[in-house]
Amino acid sequence: MTAARLSSDLxxxxxxxxxxxxxxxxxYLAFRKRPFHVAALTVxxxxxxxxxxxxxxxxxxAHRTPWGNMYEFSSLLACLxxxxxxxxxxxxxxxxxxxxxxxxxxxxxxxxxxxFFYVGPTDLLPALNSYWRQIHVTSMIVATSLLATxxxxxxxxxxxxxxxRREVSVxxxxxxxxxxxxxxxxxxxxxxxxxxxxxxxxxxxxxxxxGLPPSATLDRLAYRFIQFGFPIWTFGVMxxxxxxxxxxxxxxxxxxxxxxxxITWVIFACYLHARATAGWRGTKAAGIALVxxxxxxxxxxxxxxxxxxxxxxxx
Amino acid sequence: xxxxxxxxxxxxxxxxxxxxxxxxxNSPERVGAYLVDHPFWGQLFLRGGFFDVFxxxxxxxxxxxxxxxxxxxxxxxxxxxxxxxxxRPVQAKELEALPHHVAFEVxxxxxxxxxxxxxxxxxxxxxxxxxxxxxxxxxxxxxxxxTGSLTFHWAFLLLLIAVVIGKGTGYTGHATIVEGQTWTDAxxxxxxxxxxxxxxxxxxxxxxxxxxxxxxxxxTSGIPMDFASEVELLDANGNPVxxxxxxxxxxxxxxxxxxxxxxxxxxxxxxxxxxxxxLSDGPVVMVQDAGADGNQLAAPGEGFVKLPTLRPxxxxxxELIPDSTAFIQSLISGVPQPMTQVRAPxxxxxxxxxxxxxxxxxxxxxxxxxxVSTGIVGRGWTVDVEHGCVVSGTSGALPKGLARTVxxxxxxxxxxxxxxxxLRQYTRLQVSKDPTVPFVLGAAILIxxxxxxxxxxxxxxxxxxxxAREEGTVLQVGGYALQRKxxxxxxxxxxxxxxxxxxxGGRREREREGAAAR
Numbered sequence: 001m002t003a004a005r006l007s008s009d010l011x012x013x014x015x016x017x018x019x020x021x022x023x024x025x026x027x028y029l030a031f032r033k034r035p036f037h038v039a040a041l042t043v044x045x046x047x048x049x050x051x052x053x054x055x056x057x058x059x060x061x062a063h064r065t066p067w068g069n070m071y072e073f074s075s076l077l078a079c080l081x082x083x084x085x086x087x088x089x090x091x092x093x094x095x096x097x098x099x100x101x102x103x104x105x106x107x108x109x110x111x112x113x114x115x116f117f118y119v120g121p122t123d124l125l126p127a128l129n130s131y132w133r134q135i136h137v138t139s140m141i142v143a144t145s146l147l148a149t150x151x152x153x154x155x156x157x158x159x160x161x162x163x164x165r166r167e168v169s170v171x172x173x174x175x176x177x178x179x180x181x182x183x184x185x186x187x188x189x190x191x192x193x194x195x196x197x198x199x200x201x202x203x204x205x206x207x208x209x210x211g212l213p214p215s216a217t218l219d220r221l222a223y224r225f226i227q228f229g230f231p232i233w234t235f236g237v238m239x240x241x242x243x244x245x246x247x248x249x250x251x252x253x254x255x256x257x258x259x260x261x262x263i264t265w266v267i268f269a270c271y272l273h274a275r276a277t278a279g280w281r282g283t284k285a286a287g288i289a290l291v292x293x294x295x296x297x298x299x300x301x302x303x304x305x306x307x308x309x310x311x312x313x314x315x
Numbered sequence: 316x317x318x319x320x321x322x323x324x325x326x327x328x329x330x331x332x333x334x335x336x337x338x339x340x341n342s343p344e345r346v347g348a349y350l351v352d353h354p355f356w357g358q359l360f361l362r363g364g365f366f367d368v369f370x371x372x373x374x375x376x377x378x379x380x381x382x383x384x385x386x387x388x389x390x391x392x393x394x395x396x397x398x399x400x401x402x403r404p405v406q407a408k409e410l411e412a413l414p415h416h417v418a419f420e421v422x423x424x425x426x427x428x429x430x431x432x433x434x435x436x437x438x439x440x441x442x443x444x445x446x447x448x449x450x451x452x453x454x455x456x457x458x459x460x461x462t463g464s465l466t467f468h469w470a471f472l473l474l475l476i477a478v479v480i481g482k483g484t485g486y487t488g489h490a491t492i493v494e495g496q497t498w499t500d501a502x503x504x505x506x507x508x509x510x511x512x513x514x515x516x517x518x519x520x521x522x523x524x525x526x527x528x529x530x531x532x533x534x535t536s537g538i539p540m541d542f543a544s545e546v547e548l549l550d551a552n553g554n555p556v557x558x559x560x561x562x563x564x565x566x567x568x569x570x571x572x573x574x575x576x577x578x579x580x581x582x583x584x585x586x587x588x589x590x591x592x593x594l595s596d597g598p599v600v601m602v603q604d605a606g607a608d609g610n611q612l613a614a615p616g617e618g619f620v621k622l623p624t625l626r627p628x629x630x631x632x633x634e635l636i637p638d639s640t641a642f643i644q645s646l647i648s649g650v651p652q653p654m655t656q657v658r659a660p661x662x663x664x665x666x667x668x669x670x671x672x673x674x675x676x677x678x679x680x681x682x683x684x685x686x687v688s689t690g691i692v693g694r695g696w697t698v699d700v701e702h703g704c705v706v707s708g709t710s711g712a713l714p715k716g717l718a719r720t721v722x723x724x725x726x727x728x729x730x731x732x733x734x735x736x737x738l739r740q741y742t743r744l745q746v747s748k749d750p751t752v753p754f755v756l757g758a759a760i761l762i763x764x765x766x767x768x769x770x771x772x773x774x775x776x777x778x779x780x781x782x783a784r785e786e787g788t789v790l791q792v793g794g795y796a797l798q799r800k801x802x803x804x805x806x807x808x809x810x811x812x813x814x815x816x817x818x819x820g821g822r823r824e825r826e827r828e829g830a831a832a833r
Contacts, residue, residue: 230770231766234762234766238762241759246575247563248745254338259331260330263330266323270324
């Protein structure tokens, strides 16, 4: 079997493993039965291994680092998102119920890659033959995966905030329990997070309930991922500028990909500032992160698909 | 800060518009098409500067406002930070009330314990101040957070300035140089697309680039591997300074200029003689148009020779096939083959007579001209252009099937001859002057360092008090972190352990760990 064939077989294996892991994760979210979670994690790790194997085989087949076009970027992006989830969210922050959404994102990315972007392992144009390519592309994909994961948590956070608000309003409409001698404190909105930097685990300590983790936990997870991804994004854009200076003779030329990476940078910078500003925390900041999510996807997909520019070789 | 963010958001919005609408500097032809297709919106956008967003007055205005807002925000913040650095940590009293608090007995007298605690804290990079009564220490750490944040913002400002100055005073354009020729940096020598900055003095360096050799290498699949121009660089007086090689991804710096490999093509030497005089002698720069399939290398090169001094005027349009083997293969297979080697090159020529409407060599307007003759000319041949027959030159390795009509013996001397003695290549280099590139790079590095420092450091405060009790000395340690509280939760016990080891504490502990941060 050739390396190219092995690569696409492993790609499919990873895709199916992620689908299975997604189903198992959602089953765990719904029924809270331990075996579902263990199975989801196991299958998830199998998927990541297959994904890594596919990427390595692709590199062997093409005799270069396997991130030179959109298909390869997407495969790497899915791999990093799942890896970030398994290592950071499951391993470090011990949040176990959000895996299904992360797997769903990875599946979406990989499905787009096979259906729209597939190309065989080929040589690159000489302009791409620079070590800045390795640094630029690697950091952009790592940053994209971190920011995208953060945005998945932002969406979950907004969903959870809605349901928490509904609970509060239900409590409010009921008569106050006589023993408390007063109304439920419904005026403190649930999106108010006093310390954004508090440990993620602290908010998970209350008795586990069905459904998603508390909104405060999701908010902090989102913040952690975006905070981690933002400097890497900055670094990646700068490396791109250095490479552009070498190859195209200018470090910045308002090429659509450059423009959109700048727009994404600005939006996430606004998010980080909003998080540090009283009155903008919570849902407002989350709204900015959602705009950032859209911009991230315009940068990643739309620019290549619909807007002509110098980055079209990444098709 | 909010103003700056709004302005930054406006810049982002404007950039989004700029990436969605065609822009004059990048694709003027698409702007023209837009104006034809949508006359109303097109005119509106044109007036509003939406077809040149990044060069429009309002984009500059927002940038300038952002600049002012940043300065207005940063100066007071920097002052406050300098004050904070000079200020000594403030003493605290109620250590029990702090989120982290420990008390234990130590073996040494209070003064010694305080002395040693200071040393421990200093070693851990805290800024330390002793209480006036000598029984307490206040310590702080984490100036890096605000320093980093300020570094980031000042560097962003520097970046903005450097970009504006660099783009404003610099210029960039393309130079076409045929092998063996020398090009000089002067405004009229560029290919007509010279872009100069707004504050440019219009002065050029006068430096020269002499192309010794151009080399292109391809894989067998026709995918390019490398392009390199071997050049000799000359100073403004024309004296050679050094030899260098301009390659893809390997630009060359010279006399404040950056020279980049941009393109390449064929340049056959064409000699036209008529009436005993040489009418034209020199390389003809050939342009290869990528066809519908986008395979530029499979397309023949196109070039023109114009003879406006003759009456009536003549022009010759030329079509170059550099690789006749690949050309024949294309004809047989129907699939255009890339022509990457020189194998029996030849040109198809067409002689036109009439009035030349456009003196430029980029194209030929034949509306007032008529075709006189056509034919082919191989390398090393001389042909009678008017009669379309070969005067001298052997068929060489030219493929069979290509018509080669020899002029009949005893015919009168041709009035106009065309010779193709040599096939050369030309290189297209991008020549740019941007004096602030190093500053932009420096600012970018500072932005990154500041960002990481601001995000991954945290402000922490620790106090130590030693009190003499009847049974010995009790050391109280309290502290809290303003950011990254989970890290401090791990750091605080280690700090306490160090203090305990330094003061000989630990005997008969009375430890009351304060409630963890909410």
